[in-house]
Structure formats: C-alpha cells, structure tokens
Amino acid sequence: MPRAALVLDVVAMALVAVTALALRFGFGWFASALDVGRPIGLVTPLILLGWVAIIAALGGYRERLFGAGIEEYKIVLNASLLAAGLTAVASYLTNFELSRGFYLLTFILGPVVLVLQRALLRRALHRARRAGTACHDVIIAGAPANVDEISRVLSRESWLGYRVHGAIVPASYAAVETASGVPVLGTTDDAIEVLTEANADIVFVAGGALDGPDQMRELVYDLEHRQIQVIVAPSVTDVARERIRVRPVGGLPLVHIDPPRHTLAARRAKRVFDVAVTSAILLLAAPTMLAIATWVKLHDRGPVFFRQTRTGRHGEEFSCLKFRTMVTDAEARLARLQAEQGFEGGLFKMKDDPRITSPGKLLRRLSLDELPQLLNVLRGDMSLVGPRPPLPSEVATYDRLTQRRLKVRPGLTGLWQVSGRSDLTWEESVRLDLYYVDNWSMLQDLTILSRTAGAVLASRGAY
Structure with missing residues (x-):
C-alpha cells in the first residue's frame, strides 16, 4: 500500500503541475519551452520531488497509516502547506521569478487532488478487504469474553482487514473454542509458539491475557524479530477517535476518554x-x-x-x-x-x-x-x-x-x-x-x- 500511494502521489502531482502550466501559459507552452518553459520546466520537478520528500518525512507512507482515521489526510495537507511555504521562501532567497499563477494553481489544486486520490485508494483497499484480500492474520490473546467482543467488532468491521484465526486464552480456560466460536489455539504460557506456528501478522492483547506489565514487556521483546505486530486492545468499544487521548505518564500509557457528547x-x-x-x-x-x-x-x-x-x-x-x-x-x-x-x-x-x-x-x-x-x-x-x-x-x-x-x-x-x-x-x-x-x-x-x-x-x- 505505501508503494501504491507513493506512485499515485507522484502521478497526481505531475498531472497537477502539467495542468497548472497549461492554464498559466496556455496549452501551447510546450512549443515555447526554450523561452518561457525552460526555467519553469527545470524547477517544477524539484518542487514535486521536494513535495514528495516532505510527505515521506512526515510519515505519509507508513504502513499503519492506511485504511482508517484522518491522520493520513492531515499529513498530506500539512506537507502541502510546508512545501508551498518552502517553495516561496526558496524562490525569494534565490531571486527566482516563479510564476504566481503557476504557484497558486499548483498548491491549490495539488492538496485537493492528493486527498481525493488517497480517499479513492482507501476505498479500493476497503473493497479488497471486504472481499477477503489484503487482510492481516490476527490472533487475539485474552480472557474468552474479551476475545469474543474484539472478534465481533473485527468481523463486523471487515473493511479494517483483520482476519481472526484463533485465540490464546489463560491456562485455566479448558475448551476448544470460545462462546462465539473462535478457535482456541493455545494458552498465554505458550503464546510465542502459537503465534509462530499460526504465521500471524498481528496479535491483539486484550484484558485477561497477561498477568502484569513484565509479562507484556517480555512478549514485545520476544516478538521484535518475528515481524508480528502487537496491538493492545482496551475494553472500550464504540467510542469515537475524537473522544480518546493517549497520554504516557511515567512510562504508563493512560487512555483518557472524554464524556459522551449528547449535551x-x-x-x-x-x-x-x-x-x-x-x-x-x-x-x-x-x-x-x-x-x-x-x-x-x-x-x-x-x-x-x-x-x-x-x-x-x-x-x-x-x-x-x-x-x-x-x-x-x-x-x-x-x-x-x-x-x-x-x-x-x-x-x-x-x-x-x-x-x-x-x-x-x-x-x-x-x-x-x-x-x-x-x-x-x-x-x-x-x-x-x-x-x-x-x-x-x-x-x-x-x-x-x-x-x-x-x-x-x-x-x-x-x-x-x-x-x-x-x-x-x-x-x-x-x-x-x-x-x-x-x-x-x-x-x-x-x-x-x-x-x-x-x-x-x-x-x-x-x-
């Protein structure tokens, strides 16, 4: 997905730049490249490369960014504003006479097109995930009730792309599956072996999975070289992102939940x-x-x-x-x-x-x-x-x-x-x-x- 986003961003920027040049200098500007087109033609690729570099520097091509949330769009918009500012400053310091029409058209059309194509890419990703492709193989670790709750949410929201393969439960739970039918693959005592054999991409750690912070830290250490992502799932559902704030204090990540907004x-x-x-x-x-x-x-x-x-x-x-x-x-x-x-x-x-x-x-x-x-x-x-x-x-x-x-x-x-x-x-x-x-x-x-x-x-x- 990051590679697809990068290619689409470059294509979108190139189309925006060509459109801005055509609108500013006319559709025959290519014919006069030796006159008006040469300076702007040399600078335009540098502007676009810098724009892409800024998006990358702000984290716009990280894997976890795609599929949900508004952070992806915020990064694209912030990078566009920063690219516009740096372009203006560079033109001023080098005394380069950058066309104001081209500048305004590029940095007005550009962010709109980038956000639109990212939205279309996300829609295609959601469609693929609902069809069962581009999904992550997930194991849920926790008490059976918590496993079932998370499994229900992930099954209902199939566009997230989390495909539940099974559960890891405390050793005291003796059953082949949870109440909702999630297969029990093992206990938390042999979590590493279960995750490795299941070839899982992600492990969701829910309530009741581990005895304390030391066990959680050991799990993260043991998985750091196995390409298995650890996601901690608190016992909170149906709360909008805007009401949740994570604030680490003294090494302890505290989840703050704002009051309901019915008032x-x-x-x-x-x-x-x-x-x-x-x-x-x-x-x-x-x-x-x-x-x-x-x-x-x-x-x-x-x-x-x-x-x-x-x-x-x-x-x-x-x-x-x-x-x-x-x-x-x-x-x-x-x-x-x-x-x-x-x-x-x-x-x-x-x-x-x-x-x-x-x-x-x-x-x-x-x-x-x-x-x-x-x-x-x-x-x-x-x-x-x-x-x-x-x-x-x-x-x-x-x-x-x-x-x-x-x-x-x-x-x-x-x-x-x-x-x-x-x-x-x-x-x-x-x-x-x-x-x-x-x-x-x-x-x-x-x-x-x-x-x-x-x-x-x-x-x-x-x-």
Whole structure:
C-alpha cells in the first residue's frame, strides 16, 4: 500500500503541475519551452520531488497509516502547506521569478487532488478487504469474553482487514473454542509458539491475557524479530477517535476518554442548522410534495398523511408525519401479521408487506414518504440527523442502556439509515444510535447527510 500511494502521489502531482502550466501559459507552452518553459520546466520537478520528500518525512507512507482515521489526510495537507511555504521562501532567497499563477494553481489544486486520490485508494483497499484480500492474520490473546467482543467488532468491521484465526486464552480456560466460536489455539504460557506456528501478522492483547506489565514487556521483546505486530486492545468499544487521548505518564500509557457528547447535540448551533437547512429543503421540495399528496389522495381517496405517535427527546411524545403508504386499515392488520411473522419485539418490518399501496412502494423505496417530517424538524420535535424516532411501545421495552437513545432529538436520517435501514437487526440499530448519541459532532452530521443521498438513491434496506 505505501508503494501504491507513493506512485499515485507522484502521478497526481505531475498531472497537477502539467495542468497548472497549461492554464498559466496556455496549452501551447510546450512549443515555447526554450523561452518561457525552460526555467519553469527545470524547477517544477524539484518542487514535486521536494513535495514528495516532505510527505515521506512526515510519515505519509507508513504502513499503519492506511485504511482508517484522518491522520493520513492531515499529513498530506500539512506537507502541502510546508512545501508551498518552502517553495516561496526558496524562490525569494534565490531571486527566482516563479510564476504566481503557476504557484497558486499548483498548491491549490495539488492538496485537493492528493486527498481525493488517497480517499479513492482507501476505498479500493476497503473493497479488497471486504472481499477477503489484503487482510492481516490476527490472533487475539485474552480472557474468552474479551476475545469474543474484539472478534465481533473485527468481523463486523471487515473493511479494517483483520482476519481472526484463533485465540490464546489463560491456562485455566479448558475448551476448544470460545462462546462465539473462535478457535482456541493455545494458552498465554505458550503464546510465542502459537503465534509462530499460526504465521500471524498481528496479535491483539486484550484484558485477561497477561498477568502484569513484565509479562507484556517480555512478549514485545520476544516478538521484535518475528515481524508480528502487537496491538493492545482496551475494553472500550464504540467510542469515537475524537473522544480518546493517549497520554504516557511515567512510562504508563493512560487512555483518557472524554464524556459522551449528547449535551453538545442539544445545543443551539445544531438547532439553527436544522431550521436553516430544513427551510431551504422545504422550498425546493414543495412542488414534489404537492404532486405526491395529489397521487396518494387520488389512489384510494384516503388521507394524504399518516400520523403516528412517536417518542422524542427526554421521552416526550409527538405526532410524526409521513405520506400515507399503506391501506387505511393497516393498523388493524398489524397484530395478525406480527403473529404470522413470529414477531417478538423491537421494530416490526417485513419485506413485501401486503398493506403497502402501489404509490407507497415507490415512495418508500426513495424515502419520499418521510418528506413531511421536515415539518416535525421545524417544530422542534425532530432533527435532520439523529436516532430513529421510536414508538412508545418500543420505549416501554427499553433497558437502561437503550434509554440513552432519548438523550437527543430523533432524526429524519441517521447512522441507521446510511448503514442499511431495514436490513439492520434491532441490536445493530440500537448500537448505531447509541454511537451517534455518545459521539456526536457537526462533522458527523454533515457526513451522514451526504451519505443519505447515496443510500436513498441505491434504495438500500428500504421497504
């Protein structure tokens, strides 16, 4: 991956430089290379080589950098700023008359193109990892419960590229596999032999694996010449990177976790953003909403809107609006359908629901039935982004942890929608909602809104 990134960076920079030269001097600048082109043609390769060297010096081609996090993009942007500054200083000190147009075009287009191609490279890497290639062979060392928790996360987030081959557990645990089915390859007493025989790339050290810091240090020493990376996995999941800080104190790496951010999600800035964006959307969508309302009404002469009581922030109930997509006696048929499907609780959804009308099928597939909820957002019942608005009957079954979904306003869209919508299990939906509540940020809201368009157009999980 570092080699691919290096080659793509060089190609991207070269294309940017050629584009900047062409825009500055015209597309016939090659013909006049002996005149205007020669000085700039000699300096341009030096600028690009220096740019690449700065990215490398800042660690932009380290293996661990690729695949996740924003550090990769930060390094590219910082290196671009540093390259721009050094180029300007060098031109001044050497009295070289560098074209201002070429300089501005190169260092404005360059960082954008570099970040874009890195994002595309990451997307290709994620696709390859989900297909089972470009993966690391992982052994998890720890207590069985901790092994299962880490294994579940790595299996769920397959784009990370960690393929679990087995577990190393304390000697007191006598079983051939953990509760979730991870094969037990050995005990922590013979960890080195197990890791060597399994030809593992990485060992995840979880809680319960080692007796103390001395044993951990010995493990690192024993593995230093075996090309096996050691990753310590604390017993913390579903916490955003922005809430975690690692601060070594006296040789002890302390993991600081900031408090959950649900209070930030209730502040005025988010509300102002909701009102401004929702008002603009309503103005643009008014003709479409009028056409939909007419279609629903003419289909069976029933009500245009479907009003349903939902639970909002702090457990306050409100009337949630939708365009009606089901027959008028849909609620009366619900109990029979639940019995036929063996429904046991949570959110009831079924494919090919016989209660859905012909207009309703299209409206649901494109999520157009939810447009009236923009009025709920304006009234303050909902937000543009947030957890799915639950029914009071669902809330009555919530445990203490799931109750945290009600810390913020429910959303017109959310992580649950861009991650699969109705294809998600109840547990997955709750996990995503809790992650949103605890790790809210305005940047995350903007990301979810941008991903919503793709999820809607692809009709993923919509029925």
